[in-house]
Amino acid sequence: MSGTVRRTSDDHGSRLGNVLSGIAVAVGCVLFLGGFAWGAMLYLPYTVPTDSMSPTVPAGDRVLAERIDGSEVRRGDVVVFEEKIWGNVPMVKRVVGVGGDTVACCDAEDRLTVNGEPVEEPYLRGEKASYTDFSTEVAKDKLFLLGDERRTSVDSRSHLQDAGQGTVPLSAVRARVEGIAWPAGHWGILERPAGFAELPGGISVQGPLKLIVWSVVAGAALILGGAAYGPVAKLAGRRRGKDRSVAVA
Incomplete structure (x- = not known):
């Protein structure tokens, strides 16, 4: 019974993590692309x-x-x-x-x-x-x-x-x-x-250049963080699985 409860809890945590990571990527894309678009509209590059x-x-x-x-x-x-x-x-x-x-x-x-x-x-x-x-x-x-x-x-x-x-x-x-x-x-x-x-x-x-730069940097961080959640969560899951196998043995 305890093993069943643990798997259900893990599944719930995984689904919540996937939702949050998806939101982070979406918000990151808005900030990142929005920052670039805002900057392109207001600023010109010169050498x-x-x-x-x-x-x-x-x-x-x-x-x-x-x-x-x-x-x-x-x-x-x-x-x-x-x-x-x-x-x-x-x-x-x-x-x-x-x-x-x-x-x-x-x-x-x-x-x-x-x-x-x-x-x-x-x-x-x-x-x-x-x-x-x-x-x-x-x-x-x-x-x-x-x-x-x-x-x-x-x-x-x-x-x-x-x-x-x-x-x-x-x-x-x-x-x-x-x-x-x-x-x-x-x-x-x-x-x-x-x-x-x-x-x-x-x-x-x-x-607003400082604000634009922070928007782009924050957006990039959220995109990378959200995208990294999946691989990190899978790796953590495999480690927990190995730990349970050792405990059962």
């Missing part, structure tokens, strides 16, 4: 071709950039844009001035100033904010952009003598860089620079 954004984004790194409208851009954002006067190819630079700003460099401590206020830029890692002095007013609906590698970057400073005084129209912005996807050693989310936070308009809100 940074030069060192102009080093050390923040080294040359050759693959980045994920959130599709945005130019009106959503804030100071400190790293954006992807295309502008005819810059070669009409996707370029990646950091926004340091928006319409109405006076951007200048450098103050007595070699810092960039926006509307007379010095801006701390830790991503420069102790380098001067610019190795050429400049001062310019940014027209309405325009952006002033610099690379993080201020020694060699070809950016708004290089176009100061053009009609737009180095600025780029908001309409030229295609996306805002949220994180580095490849190589794995560089993977990470780009943090918003606090140095621009106190200026009017503040800094932009982080996109």
Whole structure:
């Protein structure tokens, strides 16, 4: 009699385990595929071709950039844009001035100033904010952009003598860089620079990239865990069967 009860209990546990593993796989598929679909809808991949954004984004790194409208851009954002006067190819630079700003460099401590206020830029890692002095007013609906590698970057400073005084129209912005996807050693989310936070308009809100990544990772874990239940349960069942045989003997 006791053997019959044990088998019934084992069968019930096995059926429950199969149901739970099936649910785990189903939920995992939703999270995994949903995360990828969400990411594909919101983000675009780009490869940074030069060192102009080093050390923040080294040359050759693959980045994920959130599709945005130019009106959503804030100071400190790293954006992807295309502008005819810059070669009409996707370029990646950091926004340091928006319409109405006076951007200048450098103050007595070699810092960039926006509307007379010095801006701390830790991503420069102790380098001067610019190795050429400049001062310019940014027209309405325009952006002033610099690379993080201020020694060699070809950016708004290089176009100061053009009609737009180095600025780029908001309409030229295609996306805002949220994180580095490849190589794995560089993977990470780009943090918003606090140095621009106190200026009017503040800094932009982080996109949903972290949530998307966690959705994909959690989904993959549930799929693998649910799929592994069957083989693990069978192996455990065989071991219990062997233990019973030894006990009966």
